[in-house]
Amino acid sequence: MTAEGRAARSMTAPLSGKVAIVTGGASGLGRATALALAEAGAEVVVADLDAEGGREVADIVGGHFRACDVSDLDANRALVDFAVEHCGGVDIAFLNAGVSTGCGVGDDFDLARYRRAMGANLDGVVFGTHAVLPALRARGGGSIVATASLAGLASVPLDPLYGANKHAVVGLARSLGPALVPDAIRFNAVCPGYAESRIIDPLRGMLSEQGMPVIPAEVVADTVLRIVTGDGAGECWFIQPGREPEPFRFRTVPGPGKPAYS
């Protein structure tokens, strides 16, 4: 998009004047969300390990690309510094980069795969949040959306370690959400079911055998946009085919009973 096009679009757009970082923005859900945020007027910084794909998306949205391994704390700090230097600040962080695990915890355990998955899916959210908080505070507040998954709300026998790190992201969102409200920073998570991206390539046969529809990436992007432009905090929005996305209503833990011990 040309600078003139961007200027014309941003006069009416809801995220006009806002700067958004999108990790894992080279592909799939991150790519679709980078496009949606830019369409809504945001200046987008695409961050990814994949420089070719990331640059392509940055070109499409008239934004920026920064190579970043989200599992590296210093790389997250450098990403935020880049956004502040080139865009003047940060208002929105979509912490989305992630991978499937490729191993279990039994004979198929593989330490390198485990570290890679925890590094991208959990450290990437924790480090990204840590790195971006000062920039959001400097703007008087902002919005962080982390990509969890339905695997963060339900059991995942096919990839238990993925279930573990996505449950951790859900727990982080529920806990950090209220904790950051006094800073006017809204932390939420998005929890899609099977959605269109290359991460589901190994599962396509099974999904089609089961007649399981795949969610278009744009539906996830629209949900992220709703969260960013909304006013919730600590919410975990689930996305299922054929249902309106909404915050998951967690069951309240029963309060204490009358213990037999004192």
Ligand SMILES: NC(=O)c1ccc[n+]([C@@H]2O[C@H](COP(=O)([O-])OP(=O)(O)OC[C@H]3O[C@@H](n4cnc5c(N)ncnc54)[C@H](O)[C@@H]3O)[C@@H](O)[C@H]2O)c1
């Ligand atoms: N597609 C689905 O069905 C689905 C469902 C629920 C949640 N998710 C989650 O959505 C997020 C996006 O995945 P996707 O489905 O778009 O898959 P994808 O493979 O198309 O995109 C993931 C992107 O993350 C990047 N990435 C991976 N590790 C990285 C790292 N350490 N540092 C920086 N970038 C890294 C990849 O290069 C890729 O561009 C992931 O967190 C994934 O777990 C996907």
